Amino acid sequence: MLVTLCLTQAAQAQTGTVRGFVTDKSDGQALPGASVALVVPSGLAAGTAADNDGYYALTRVEPGRYILRITYLGYEPYQQPVDLKADDILTRNVALVPTGNELEGVVVEDQREGGAAQIIAGAQTVTPREIERIPSLDVSGDLVRYLQAMPGIVTTGDRGGQLYIRGGEPSQNLVLLDGMNLYKPFHVLGFYSAFPSDILQTADVYAGGFGAKYSGRISSVIDVATRNGNNRRYEGAVSASPFVTTALVEGPVSKGRVSFLGSARVSTVEQVASQYVDRPLPYSFGDFFGKIHAVIADNHRVSFSFIHTYDSGSLDGGIRTDHSNEIRWYNTAYGFRYLILPKHHPILGEVLFSVSRLDEELGPIEEPTRKSGIRGFNLSVNVTQNYGKSEYDWGFFFRTPVLEADLGGAYQDVDFTYKRSPNPGAYFQPDLYVGHGLRLRPGLVGQLVGQKGFFFEPRFRAIWEHGRHRVSGAAGIYRQDVVGLTDRRDVTNIFTAWTDSPLGRASRAVHALLGYNLQATGWLDLSAEGYYKKLDGIYIGEWTAYPRFTTHLKEAWGNVKGLDLRLEIRRPNFYGFVNYGLTFVKYKAIQESLRPWFGTDEIPFRPPHDRRHQVNVLATTKIKGFDLSVRWNFGSGLPYTQVRAFDGFILMDGPVDVFKEPGTSRVIYDRPFGGVLPTYHRLDVSVDRRFTLPHGVGLTLQAGAVNVYDRANLFALDLFTLQRTDQLPFVPTVGLKVEF
């Protein structure tokens, strides 16, 4: 903080600052990536690009007369003279006027922040337009569909909706929506999440190596920012498909200053889609999102967000009854975000306060056998100080996750828990422009991790750009006290028990990654990124020959190595990408009881999400007004534990009468996760056509299909009964969307 204050003063000494927000005049939306420049007759004096909030700051500018020029393709350029005196801090909020809809596509293409091959040290920005290119089961896109098409991100299938990012587990992902923690945001049907593309502004996905601004998780970050509602006019949309029905409404509360945005989505898969798919689809889910955004003054903005999601379903594929062993979970979060540009300091301040809650249950509705929950508030203050081409970020946070679990003996080390795990901390992260295209972003997080102690976590990110080449890298140490325990042996069981580290040590990861991007031509991008993660203090269930999902916990450690290759093609009438992910995930655990069985008590194994090879191919084109999208997805088989045979076990701890002692059933397992399930591949297609009806009403019709060649992709196999549950078969679908 002291450094920043010094810099603030230093930055202002005999120089001035021009700053502000860039928005779209027609609806008040921020314009991320807008080019902002101060020009003089001899050329450019200073330049920058607007961030996700449309915020820009030009600091350390010599006093003088300039032209402030702001451009964004598809909008009329803004040019106004600026007289800057020493120590001036001028705030210039600019609303750009769109030139017309016909350039909209070009704008997004050329000034996009995202792109399938645009990955910088594990980070990728995803925009709604990119999401909507992926074929889906309804007219609107969903962030999770895009993420599933990325290399290094593994899902166990259409059901369950859990994401394993570069070898990390779902509970190790930090998922934020407008700064609010969402603990389990991916819906039970894997095509959907709490993030429909209609409400998104951007999603920053850090597959690893994330900076000091983020902490508390050891695998990845998905930081989703929603857009603001239209603050000029009322708009709405409704859509329907056999899988979901959605509604969206937005408009001004106070024209030009205050807007609202509301979105609701309710599944119809159980009622409609299952009628024409020859198997039960016992899933129910939905999400409700609301946001109010207000421009309080030129230098104050505030937004309030709320989200509630619900999911229930039976992942074993059977028809649901009152007594079904189904899983249910509910996310609720609300919070506010306050942005301030202090009049006398050239900094951007952000205050985030949110309350989040997840409740999870497993078992019949009336009598759940396991319950778990996590709730708590999150207060964080972030400050950004621009200093020429460099930037200094610092802030502090205070989180108090409260963890509850009643596991009915699910994990004998953790049966019933109630834990409060305070987590205060602070971070500092300068973003230094060294010159010659090199930016360095060292960082440091200091945090108190529950009762485990105070830890420093150094982080480092770097990027070097030279012409068409870009090299980027990142490294860091990460800790996580809140642990999500799942039963790795049962893929149909996605119940997560939330607790603090049960054996006394916080989970820890070390990341290192290095990437290279090449813009081979104006329409072809290539990228390659290798990564390594070292994991300590992760928890797995002890192996036991008892055929039950009740077990002790064992501490494990492991590492992840991988390589992502991406190729992205952008032609005027064609967009596509091909990516390949190679991953090696290895865990190790010590279990004394396995020594007689396997000759060693240190068991190395591939966890069940170790998908060695992944290929994703996307091709989209526009033909005679129809948007055609095709996606093919391939994944090599996931590891699983094979069975040698079954017998019975009697504990011979005394004079046992075998005429009276029935014993217990026993599974004679083979080596843990020594088998490999069949490969997975599938082709999905969709065709959209948008019509403009009178009175500005838009109608979009969609037809599509998932699993076009009806591949029998395995989702789960009950080793005891051989009952097999497959992922979605060939499913044709139609949908419509009306925008008004």
Next chain:
Amino acid sequence: MFTATLLLLCGCETGVNPYVGDSKPFTLWGYMDASADTQKVRVFTVEQRIGLDRSGPIDAHVTSVDLDTGERREWKDSLVAFPGLGNGHVFWSAFRAQHGHRYRLEVKRSDGAASSVRVKVPSVADVQFNPEAISYQLPVRIKGDVPNLVGLEVIYEGVPVYPANPYPVGTKAPPSLVVPVHVSYADRVTRDGPDWAFRIDMKEDFIAVASEYQRDCLPKLIVLARAKLRFLSADSSWAPPDGDFDPDKLVEPTTFTNVENGYGFFGAGQTVSVSWVPPQSVQEMSGYATSVPCSTGPAPGCEIEFEPCFRCSEALTPEIRALYCPVASKRSPGSSGLRARTPGF
């Protein structure tokens, strides 16, 4: 598309067989019992079907051979019903295993695959201690060629004595009931030369007995009817890793087994049980009651302190609260409701 086509061709297989198979034919559980006239062994087929139930006929032929005398015996199959769990095959043969003899038990399938085990029945265990000693500490020595002691315990068969004025006043006292409490001595016995030695501590054990009664909501006034020392004098193979009979460890197929080409454990031993009634003075020193101080009917002035097996809380009826809860008592966390049944209610 070439890649896609190639991968498609590679990935056509959709079936999966999770069973890798096991060549071992049988799992055996039991022991040669020198104290029984009938020997028995539970036989499980090792198969690719989960469950305890082995209701159908079993392809197994069980024989035993006394390796010292050459005597060969055929064992008979009994299909034993375990309610709710199906049936199991227990093979038996009517003979008494001889101390010091070696036996070979073989379970053979019709195709020749067999599981077998060799055991040696330990010699007679000679238990030496003085039950008349006027001390609550009784030294015990077990002599003989006894490789292992399994399940060594002292069983205290006590009778809980209910208070003279059971609540509510006038309630009929429950009948006397012998409630045995098992106190393990497995971790208190040591080798002393060729013998096993340990010391029974009745006073220390009484704490365990009383707490067991308390846990079951029985009065702590206990009359000791009989004490019993029991163990299995076991052969050398009856020794789990670290001497710990932890089911979570022993359930692993090869952690504790002596069966050749099979799974399970079949040992040899003799159940030894010695009962005695300690002298009254020893019982009193240990903490037991030796007489019932009051009648079980209402007897004003003859009251035994009776700790109700519940905690005072708002959930109790006013009558119970008036009798047992101090007026100024404060409600403490976790004190809601009855903890367990109260005797006589």
